[in-house]
Amino acid sequence: MDIQWIVDFVQMQGTSFVINLVAALAIFLVGRWAVKLLHGLSIKAMQRGKLDPLLVKFLGNILYALMMIFVVLAAISQVGIQTTSLIAVIGAAGLAVGLALQGSLANFAAGVLVIIFRPYKIGDYVEAGGVAGTIDDVQIFTTELKTPDNRKVIVPNGQMMSGAITNYSSHDTRRVDLVVGVGYDDPIDTVRRVLEGVVADDPRVLAEPAPNIRMSAMADSSVQWIVRPWVKAADYWDVHWEMTEEIKRRFDAEGISIPFPQRDVHVYHHPERAAEPQAASLER
The missing domain is CATH 3.30.70.100 (Alpha-Beta Plaits)
Incomplete structure (x- = not known):
C-alpha cells in the first residue's frame, strides 16, 4: 500500500513537472519573440525621435538585455524555482563576479561615458585605442570599428576611452x-x-x-x-x-626638378704628401 502511494505521488509530480517544464519553455519562446518585437519597435521609436544612432544602439542593447532577463526569470519561476531566493543568490554571486570582472565593469562605465560625452558617433573615422577605423557599432562593453581594408576590429570601451581620441570626421x-x-x-x-x-x-x-x-x-x-x-x-x-x-x-x-638626397664629395690632391711614400721606399 505504501509503495503504491509512492508510485502514485511520483507519477502525479512527474506529470506536473513535465507540464510546468513545457509551460516554461513556451514562456521562454514566446517571451523571446516578444522581446525581439519590442526591441525592434523601441529602436524605430528612438529613430523617429531623431536620436543619435550611437545612443539608439547602446540603449537598444541594454533594453534587450533587461527584457531577456525578465523572460528567463519568468520561465524559471514556472518550473517552481523561487525567483526571490534565486535573485538573492545571483546578487551574492554577482558581487563576487563583479570583483573578478572589474575590467568588464570599467568597459561598461566607459560605454556610458561614450554616450554622455559623445567623442564619436556611428560612421565617424577615428583613431583611438591603438586602432584606426570607422565606427560601426557601440555595444555595452565594446566598440566595433571597420578598418579601411575592411577588417572588423572589436575594442573594449575602456581601451577606447583610456587615451587620446582623434576624430577625423568631427568637422566638415x-x-x-x-x-x-x-x-x-x-x-x-x-x-x-x-x-x-x-x-x-x-x-x-x-x-x-x-x-x-x-x-x-x-x-x-x-x-x-x-x-x-x-x-x-x-x-x-x-x-x-x-x-x-x-x-x-x-x-x-x-622643367622644375625634384631633387633626391645627395652628397658632394671633394677630393684634393697634395703633391707633397703623395711623394712621401715614395721617399720612404727609397730609403729602405
Missing part, C-alpha cells in the same frame, strides 16, 4: 598638408606660380579658409614648399593623392 572641412621639394636652381616665382595654378584649378579646394602656399625651409638637398588647401572632409584623400600627382606632372612640364 580638413586641411591637406603637402610638402614639395624643388632644386636650388629652380626660380622661386615659377615654382610659386605652378603650385598656385594646381590649387586654383581644383574645384574641390575651398575659397575659405584661403590656401596657404609658402617656401618653408632650405634643406640639405632641396628647397621645401608647403601646399595647404582646405577641402571638405569627404574629399581629403582624393585631393591629397590627385594634387600630388598633378604637381609632379606640371613640374615636369615646366
